[in-house]
Amino acid sequence: MAKITLKGLRHSYKPDPQEDADYALQQLDVDWEDGGAYALLGPSGCGKTTLLNIISGLLTPSHGQVIFGDKDVTQLPPDQRHIAQVFQFPVVYDTMTVYDNLAFPLRNRGVPEAEVDKRVREIAEMIDLTATLDNRASGLTADGKQKISLGRGLVRTDVNVIMFDEPLTVIDPHLKWQLRSKLKELHQRVRTTMIYVTHDQTEALTFADKVVVMKDGQVVQIGTPVELFERPQHTFVGHFIGSPGMNVMPCEVRGGKAFYQDTEISSWNAASCTDASDLELGVRPEFVEFGPTGVPVEVAKVSDAGRFRIVDTRKGDQSIKLLVPEGGEIPEGNAFLQFAQDHTQVYRDGWLMS
Amino acid sequence: MNKTENQKAWLFVLPVVLLVAFNAVIPLMTVVNYSVQETFGDNTFFWAGVIWFQDVLNSDRFHASLGRQMIFTFSILAIEIPLGVLIALTLPRKGPWVPVCLVLMALPLLIPYNVVGAMWNIFALPDIGLLGYGLNALGFDYNFTRQPGDAWFTLILMDVWHWTSLVVLLAYAGLVSIPDAYYQAAKIDGAKSFAIFRYIQLPKMKRVLTIAVLLRFMDSFMIYTEPFVLTGGGPGNSTTLLSVDLVKIALGQFDLGPAAAMSLIYFLIILLLSWVFYTLMMRNEAN
Amino acid sequence: MSLELIDVSKRVGVEQHIYPTNLTLEAGGMNILLGTTLSGKTTLMQLMAGLDKLTTGSIRFNGEDVTRTAVQKRNVSMVYQQFINYPNFSVFENIASPLRVARMAEDEIKRRVCEMAELLKLSGMLDRRPSELSGGQQQRTAMARALVKDADLVLLDEPLANLDFKLREELRDELPRLFANRECVVVYATTEPVEALLFGGKTATLHKGRVTQFGPTGDVYRKPQDLVSAEVFSEPPINHAQVTKNGETLTLVSGASWSATGQAAALPDGTYTLGLRPHHVTPAQSGSQPVEVDGNVMVTELSGSESVVHFHLGGRTWVSQSHGIHPFEVGEQATLYADVSQAFYFDASGALIAG
Structure with missing residues (x-):
């Protein structure tokens, strides 16, 4: 686990960016404390997914640094950053059982089988999948699959941060609420740093201790849900957060x-x-x-x-x-x-x- | 899904039904008719019952060509499927080279069968063909018109050259349909490239590969033009595959009854094996 | 105008998708089908449209039996959750398409399309292709196409489900106005209670292929006939717990007790299920009969304007939803107040008996 620092971050998908409009992500400096629950909130196309990919290492920023703890990881690939990610559409290894899915990241890292078994069972208990451990993962419902994705992050002991990219998109509306509370509960139990990307203000505000509100590649405000609600720094924040x-x-x-x-x-x-x-x-x-x-x-x-x-x-x-x-x-x-x-x-x- | 009451829909299906009838059912019935009669081609028929079937099933000639057919089919499947997957894996998934690679890949598929046969015949000739001359120049004693082993080698090489592209294209279609998130998740889980292949790419390619295997299986079982042009079934009978043999009997010797019986058996074998393949490959899907 | 379903049911093989249903839907105001995924909303709509065959029963439109009338002849339009438009047509041609099918005169088409585009804020983008539009605009185009032909029956199957939160809010505001002056029966399927509430009109709650209750939306929300209807029409889920009546006293399974008032006072002694919406359970005393309830805090959520606390009560999870900031610690034994004057009482069969 580690503190996450983004220093002077900018990114452009164009090879030779000239003006501000060429940047998908404008100048950004953020400190994220170890163990916090954070959300990146903004409408489609505001650059939140770009920022997420930069933190996870799927994208290298044009300028600036990503620092985990005191280590500069800007140039490191995802597997060396010790991160976990839950995607918008559930990613499970279809041919494996739920158990093997959860064990996969540990086995890839050569963890002894006894330790794997202990971790997998512990995490399965936490995410309520114990009863389905021997089932094929492909047969689970969408929320079950999202839990597996999350579980693959939780089993690892080396994870710096777990990231969520609009994880409730494909979940049945009446289950969204349950899964959202489950995430919150898990965070309150395991205290791993979590970053949650969404366009849904309810999800962001209820999940996060601190929310980063973005618009057009720019951070408009960083604050606690209460701050965003009571003191919106920009009319956009006032409009985007709160219903109406x-x-x-x-x-x-x-x-x-x-x-x-x-x-x-x-x-x-x-x-x-x-x-x-x-x-x-x-x-x-x-x-x-x-x-x-x-x-x-x-x-x-x-x-x-x-x-x-x-x-x-x-x-x-x-x-x-x-x-x-x-x-x-x-x-x-x-x-x-x-x-x-x-x-x-x-x-x-x-x-x-x- | 849900049925609606719309009787007009049948009208739209009718042309296809007629086409299939003319195209498949009627010729097939003719063949069935021939297979149970004795005829000398002058429109006089004598009832023969299942004699031709018994003859064919008991004949060493049929066993031999069926055996050769099996060896051929399974050899090319064993080569083309893994090779096709391998090539598909190395093709770029994005960028300006994608269309170029795909067109190059598709080229062999566009060449008519008899041209392929003729091309390889010339290409492999030991005295003037690039392949044949080259191999001999390298010190190999290569002559596909004399030595059965060389004939087989050339035949399989030709088929691999002609048809691997099909497997590549199908496997590639399966690969590009895998969302990026899967690769990203695997990277994050620390999976090595073999694990990515084994647990992501292969499962996602399964459906298209099933189709590829079925298509290549059926096609290779029915292959005629290319081996006929390349080797004519020789030297001796060493590359006489089922279809080549069938034509020899039917047209060469004008034994319509046995040829018809053989075609039906041939047809049933393809049907049976295709079904077996399909069920085996789809069985996991159901679980 | 009215659409009547008489003993309509749908069975596929051994599965009963829709149990025999009687429902009369009228023009003026929206008719909302509220239920979770797979509760039968879509099936019921397809039966209404004539896209699917009934197993039993009949359908009447304005008193005329249309059970066997083909969908093409029923003058129905439908909007789906996915934004379905013709990708190669401009927005104008997309909206005009049903009128072209009806062979309407060119200037009449133009007039109607422009009017509809004006109403749905699409005027500036009539020349664009659907792929050049945002999700909200694509769905507006689909809606304009459904409305332009003056259908007698308009079916909307979760049309806002795939939109961003703010767009959804915007369209929720516009939709009722759009249908306000139209002479057609509007049916709107949704999974979200708040959407049903905001649209008003009438609501039918659906659960596992049965319509559990139908009536004016506010009435269904405030007077659920049974536990199932109350559960369908509540987000977060309605809290429930066992309650025992003994003389004048009601005792919750967790131990809290209070003296019965109102309808609850008339109940005979026995055991019932109490249902209470999350916003009637608050950290501070409120309402006319607050009763102290204690529970172990499992999850806390602060949304800026609201606090949500999940806690254990008598073996179940209860949720409290309140205005303002009320911090709780996970694992702490918290004291909250349940306003039992707002409680519903259900008997063993789940039917509402008091509240």
């Missing part, structure tokens, strides 16, 4: 106070802004509520999500969403909205003002 995403509306700042269409909005960071009119105001639906005064809006649509209702309100073309808990009251027609000051923030060019 953060409300973003145009605003101006005059004398340290934020105004949205001439209604004063109390915001925790407006005081630090110089006067400007091309700013944006961000507030999550969770932190908006109906009140006797505030921003005048019209209630346009109410969707029942069971535990709460999503209310879509309009002011002109601007949509502002808020969540009302089960049983809460929702006015009809015209209403006023109030934003929680601690969670209402001003952005310039998409970035949080501070």
Whole structure:
């Protein structure tokens, strides 16, 4: 096990990159602590898979270093980096039994058979595959196969990091939830560094201690789920994380106070802004509520999500969403909205003002 | 899967049914007819029952050509399948060379059978052919028209040259269908190249290889033109394979009854062996 | 417009794929089939469309028996989980294809396609090929094609399942609006309870080839007829545990007890199954009748706005889902509060008897 450091990492698939747009991955410096659970989150094509392949050694970056512990592994092939990976589509050795699949990485490394047996049984117990050890791996369901892929990483004692590349893609929706919790449970038991790549915010936030949010090859924010939720550094993070995403509306700042269409909005960071009119105001639906005064809006649509209702309100073309808990009251027609000051923030060019 | 009520669908199948009837069923029935009658080719027929079948099955000549056929078929299978897989493994999987390699590979398949026979005949002639002359120049006593061993060597070499490409192309198709993740996972698991071949490539190629074996088996059992052109079954009868023998009996000696019986037996052997191959190779799949 | 299934069932060999089902689906609002993979959603849809033969029963459309009518003559359109488009046609031609089959006039085709493209935000990309579109746009194209021909019955089989999370959210928002003013019966299959809730309309819960409950979506969610329907319509899975009633007191298998109120007070003494949705189990007291429950913490998940805790209770895994940040340590004996005023009580056969 080891700490993972990415230093000045950049990558381009073009042989002779000239401008920023040629890079699939922009300048990146990250430290990942040993034993943590991390997630790389972003929409398709944001460079997260590129980054994953660079860490695993399937791709050599154009610039920068990958350091495991204090060893520079940038030029090392995957098998010498002591990593494990679970792919989007389950990879199992079809002709082997579940037992042999789990034993495969150990046997390849010449581990004595008694030790192999001990490890395989221990891990099989952990991932609930003990009963199927003698079955052919090809006969298992998708979630069983993903567990085998994971198990092949867990049996090894030399693994620096286990990486997951959208591992729940082919899992039946009603089993996703179970497998996700299982991963979390395993991490909390074995404490191996894990990096989880996904476009699904729920998976990323529930799995990871720290999430790296990416967009267009750039890291937009690195933070704990709570930080990403409460203090999105960029409107993209606000939009991408949370369901529904953060409300973003145009605003101006005059004398340290934020105004949205001439209604004063109390915001925790407006005081630090110089006067400007091309700013944006961000507030999550969770932190908006109906009140006797505030921003005048019209209630346009109410969707029942069971535990709460999503209310879509309009002011002109601007949509502002808020969540009302089960049983809460929702006015009809015209209403006023109030934003929680601690969670209402001003952005310039998409970035949080501070 | 699910059936829908659409009677029109049968109309679309009809042309094929008719074609197959004309193409296969009717000629086959003619052969069945010949095989149980005695005829001298003047349209007079006498019932012969199973006499021809008994004759054929008891004849040393049939046993000998069947034996030669078996040796030939299993030799070329034993060479072409591993060789084809080996070549497929060395072909590039990505990049600009892929189409070039594939076209080069496919070239022998595009040459008509009789041309292949003629080419190799000339190529192997000991006095003027490059192969024959070369071998003799190197000190080998090589003459495929006189020495049975040399004839066999040339025959098998010709078939390997002509048909290995087919195995290569099929095996290659199987290989490129393996997702990258499998190779990456194997690398991460620390698998050596033989383990990758044994546990990833071979299992994934299994289906196409089954097809390759079946095709090569049936084709080689039916091979006629090339050996006929190359050696004419000689020297002596040493390279007289089943099909060559069959034509000798039917056209050379005009023994239509025995020839028909032999064709049917020949047909049944191919059917039986193909079935055996298929079941054996697919048995694991079911488990 | 209405689609009626009368004693419809489907058997293949010895396997009963759909048990005899009676269902009346109407135009206006979406009809949702909610169930896990292999619960029979797709089979039921194929039976509705006429793509598959019924084993028993009949199907009526607007009162007219269509059981033996070929699918081509039923004016049905279907959208699948995979984005199915003609790869060599432009988006325009893809959307226009059903109209061309119907031999509609060129200017009418143009008008309709443009209108549909406008509605589905595809106007700017009518000249592109499907391969040049994002997943969301490809699925929009498939949807536009299904809607353009004014079908009487529109079947959508998990159309959002293959999309990225945010795109799914966006289309979930747009879909109900798209069908709002259409005179057609819309059937939508999904595995996700939240999707059913957001679409509203009516929901049928499916489990192993049976429709377990059918009614307005909110009612099915809030008043499940039986344990199975409650399980199908709950994510995370609904918590359940054995509860014993003795006089006025209800005692959970874990030992927690409280005095029965509401409908539960009227139950005779005995043993029942209690069902409680995860968001009614919280780290802080909430609701009208919070009861303390203790359990050993197995997994904790923090999603930024929510905390999810999995813990052992009476031999089962219970899940608590709550707003805010509530850190727990794995292995710790945690105290949580179950709002039993929100609980459902099921008898031995699984039927709802109180709650």
